Each structure stands twice: as structure tokens, then as C-alpha cells.
Amino acid sequence: MTIDHFQLSDKVCLVTGASSGLGVHFANVLADEGAIVVLAARRADKLSAVVESIRDKGGRASAVTMDVSSPDSVSAAFAAIKEEHACLDVLINNAGVADDPKSFLDTNEEDWNWVVETNLNGAWRVAKAATELMVEGGRDGSIVNIGSIYGLHTGVMKVAYNVSKAGVVQLTKSMAMELCRKNIRVNALCPGWFLTDINSDYFASESGQRYVRGIPARRLGQMEDLTAPLLLLASSHAGSYMNGTCITVDGGMVESPI
Numbered sequence: 001m002t003i004d005h006f007q008l009s010d011k012v013c014l015v016t017g018a019s020s021g022l023g024v025h026f027a028n029v030l031a032d033e034g035a036i037v038v039l040a041a042r043r044a045d046k047l048s049a050v051v052e053s054i055r056d057k058g059g060r061a062s063a064v065t066m067d068v069s070s071p072d073s074v075s076a077a078f079a080a081i082k083e084e085h086a087c088l089d090v091l092i093n094n095a096g097v098a099d100d101p102k103s104f105l106d107t108n109e110e111d112w113n114w115v116v117e118t119n120l121n122g123a124w125r126v127a128k129a130a131t132e133l134m135v136e137g138g139r140d141g142s143i144v145n146i147g148s149i150y151g152l153h154t155g156v157m158k159v160a161y162n163v164s165k166a167g168v169v170q171l172t173k174s175m176a177m178e179l180c181r182k183n184i185r186v187n188a189l190c191p192g193w194f195l196t197d198i199n200s201d202y203f204a205s206e207s208g209q210r211y212v213r214g215i216p217a218r219r220l221g222q223m224e225d226l227t228a229p230l231l232l233l234a235s236s237h238a239g240s241y242m243n244g245t246c247i248t249v250d251g252g253m254v255e256s257p258i
Contacts, residue, residue, distance in 0.1 A: 006237070010035075012090070025227075028054060037054065086137065090143075099161065127171070141184040145172045186243065187239070193250070217252055
């Protein structure tokens with residue numbers, strides 16, 4: 001009998017930041033593999049559209065409003081998830097923000113707090129709530145924190161973002177060492193540059209094209225490039241012996257010679 005190592009049939013999977021970008025792709029990938037997907041984000045209208053699209057394809061999906069920077073919002077969202085599903089098997093901890101490019105000296109308290117509160121504190125807040133629900137349900141779990149190559153390799157004009165994503169990497173490693181005894185695996189997926197609606201104008205420009213030529217793969221990432229890595233980390237069949245790792249999907253950027 002052939003085993004589908006990536007299948008997630010009937011697994012309850014939460015995706016944060018699921019109203020746009022990578023989060024939408026992740027939610028669709030999980031639903032396509034048979035998961036019961038809970039989409040979370042601040043924008044209820046956007047979530048509804050994604051849920052409807054998944055259901056139209058035969059997938060199972062629902063939505064819960066969640067602002068990861070608000071403890072009360074996170075608590076309320078997890079109470080709703082517990083009431084509807086009783087348990088949680090997989091968390092894709094994806095919610096995040098990025099400020100406009102800004103030098104270290106021009107970065108103020110408001111800039112710093114906005115990025116760090118969402119990307120790092122929010123990731124911790126959601127991961128903790130998810131872990132508590134997994135432990136309470138007595139289920140094996142998988143948590144995939146969405147990091148960035150800028151958590152592993154620095155860049156200029158984005159100090160708050162870099163620090164927040166470096167924190168996500170260390171959060172992943174610390175959680176992994178403690179939670180493995182509770183049968184919860186914790187790993188990080190660290191994307192490089194992917195073409196999105198937000199950056200498409202820049203990468204169509206001469207400057208953007210010059211930047212792309214500097215990537216060893218000579219192209220931007222496409223959403224499908226993240227599908228197999230995500231499933232590898234989420235699936236207890238494929239990734240059962242993976243814990244505390246950070247997978248980069250970046251066309252070789254982190255390993256580029258200096």
C-alpha cells in the first residue's frame with residue numbers, strides 16, 4: 001500500500017495571517033491535503049472570501065477573527081476554536097508585518113513596537129495558546145513558525161523586522177527542546193523573496209530586476225515552492241523526526257558567497 005506522507009486528513013489546522021499572501025496559500029495547501037482548516041486574521045471580510053473559495057473546491061474551512069498583537073483577541077479566538085473543534089493538531093504561525101525600509105537612526109519607538117509586537121510577541125502568544133490546546137487534547141502536534149531569511153542573515157534598512165524574525169528562530173528552537181516530550185514538534189519555515197501583490201511593482205522595475213539577478217537562482221520564489229516544505233513540517237508522517245529545524249526556501253540567498 002502506498003502511503004501519502006503529506007496527507008493531513010481530518011487534522012485540525014490553524015493558519016494565522018490567512019487573509020492574504022502566504023497565509024492564503026498555506027490554508028489552501030492544507031485543505032487540499034484533507035485538513036480541517038481554521039483561518040485567522042484581523043480582516044473578517046477577507047477571511048470570508050478565502051473560506052468560500054476553499055469550500056467551493058470541496059475543502060473544509062472556517063474563519064475566526066484574531067489580532068495576534070492583542071492578548072484578549074487571541075484568547076477569544078482560541079476559545080472559539082476549542083468550542084467548535086475541541087482540539088488542534090497543527091499551527092501555521094504565519095501572521096506578520098513589515099515596515100517600509102527605514103534606517104536604524106530613523107526607526108522610532110512606534111515603528112519598533114509595531115513590528116516586534118506582531119512578529120515576535122504575537123508569534124509567542126499564539127504558539128503558547130496553541131500548545132495549551134494541543135496538550136489539553138492529548139494529541140500529537142506540529143507547530144510551524146514562519147520566519148524569514150532575515151532571521152538567519154541580516155539586511156539593511158529593516159532592523160525591527162530582522163530582530164523580530166531572529167527572535168522567531170530562537171523561539172522555535174526553545175519550544176522544540178521543551179515540547180518534544182509532549183509529542184509536539186516545532187520547526188520554522190524561512191522564506192526568501194517571493195512575488196506578491198505588495199512587491200510586484202518594485203520587482204518589475206529596473207532596480208528590482210537588478211536585485212533578482214543577484215539571487216543565485218536568478219528568480220523570485222513562487223508560492224508553489226513553499227508547498228512541499230510546509231507539508232513536510234506540518235505532517236506527522238513526513239516530518240516525524242524533524243524538530244527545531246529551520247528550513248530556508250530562498251533560491252540560495254542565505255548561502256550566497258560574500
